[in-house]
Amino acid sequence: MADYKIEWKRSAVKELEKLPRQAVPRVVEAVRNLMSNPFPMGTRKLAGSEQSYRIRVGVYRILYSVYVDKLIIEIIRVKHRKDAYKR
Secondary structure, three states: OOOOEEEEOHHHHHHHHHOOOOOHHHHHHHHHHHOOOOOOOOOEEOOOOOOEEEEEEOOEEEEEEEEOOOOEEEEEEEEEOOOOOOO
8 A cells, every 4th residue: 555645734734833842743643654554543533524534643633634636734723722623
């Protein structure tokens, strides 16, 4: 199986920069692991979307879309769990 390419939305990068310093390496490592396995154990599909998923990293959530045909994972949001699903 080929590795996926990770693309970050600009807003997700800004959210990542606002996280506490100790949480950033864990989040980045979780995203890096998505390259080889875009659906790790614990992944949940988001309701109302065909290609959006979320993974947990402690109290933070990483929301992402998987484009299987293009081998791309787009990181949409990186937020605390209480704010992750608000629009």
